[in-house]
Amino acid sequence: MRSMKCIAMCAFAVLCASVAFAASVGIVDQAYVKEHVGKPGFVLVDVRSPEVFNGESPKKGIKGGHIPGAIDVFDKEFDSMTQAQLDSMGLTKDVTVITYCNSGKRSGAMAEKMVEMGYQSVKNYKGGIIDWQKDPSNKIEPMAK
DSSP: OHHHHHHHHHHHHHHHHHHHHSOOEEEEOHHHHHHHTTSTTEEEEEOSOHHHHTTOOSBTTBOOSBOTTOEEOOHHHHTTOOHHHHHHTTOOTTSEEEEEOSSSHHHHHHHHHHHHTTOSOEEEETTHHHHHTTSTTSOOBSOOO
16 A cells, blocks of 8 residues: 555656646747847747738738748648648757747747647747837838738
8 A cells, every 4th residue: 555655656746747847838028039039049930821921911000021030830831730841941849939920829829839749948929010010120021011
């Protein structure tokens, strides 16, 4: 009986430790994005459609285009992409990925999927392009149409 308790307690401790050390999505702000975009080991991912990424406004009051240095990985196509495709885009599991969209909701969902896939360092830019465009000195590429 005593050994069963010991085994159960050890199993519980291992489970708790694995949960405690499991990767989770970090929330970042504009300052973090500005500090890290373009640096080795960081990949900025715009999860919006290719049309929006390339300059089409998604809706009134939100500029089209993307943060300079971002790559486009459309969230609606992400689930069908292979790891080899993601790797070829620079989305290897050893980089820190920063996702964003218009406000942070869709990018947050994609960031969670990436953690489930085994990515260890995934951040979501809460506020997304809406927050980015509030600072008139922030560039958006290509110029919004």
